[in-house]
Amino acid sequence: AQKVTQAQTEISVVEKEDVTLDCVYETRDTTYYLFWYKQPPSGELVFLIRRNSFDEQNEISGRYSWNFQKSTSSFNFTITASQVVDSAVYFCALSEAGETSGSRLTFGEGTQLTVNP
């Protein structure tokens, strides 16, 4: 069975601080996909990144960066120089590969990030 754990329930930082959101996953599959989504107060889930299990290269996109480590089953997300607009709930999610199971996302509990001015 798949499982995603986001141990940080809430994080509060001051604007311009860097913040890292942790994500640990469990799966027995060798091929799987990992995702991060953002849910602002409006409620709509916004896709941020998708990573497959064969690509451990870390990625940077503007102020966002992701650190994928299969050895520790972690897929952490860092926001550099945080801004008030980054305040939201962030979800890490996992999906198995395959035509029948591929669209089933297993989400973590979410981390509420509050960036104070």
Next chain:
Amino acid sequence: KAGVTQTPRYLIKTRGQQVTLSCSPISGHRSVSWYQQTPGQGLQFLFEYFSETQRNKGNFPGRFSGRQFSNSRSEMNVSTLELGDSALYLCASSLKVGGVVYEQFFGPGTRLTVL
């Protein structure tokens, strides 16, 4: 390109009633998935439809059902509503090609309140 749309956005029902929620996916996306979000259980997968067929189902009772039409639009139905069905219901669409898992794009959700 228009995003995923869901109607209605808000719904208030009473116990025992039934409800139908609608979702229109992004043009070209043939896979539609539904999720339930509650404060206690978080985000949980309900089911996925592709080419008008249910391909995957989460651990929900049979009161939760869905269907997909030939234009990929999808509906989900909840019969005999219970108080615990109060939740945000999210629809997501994605490309689906072979065994590759693409990102899902979510709609704004339908907020269902059961009184």
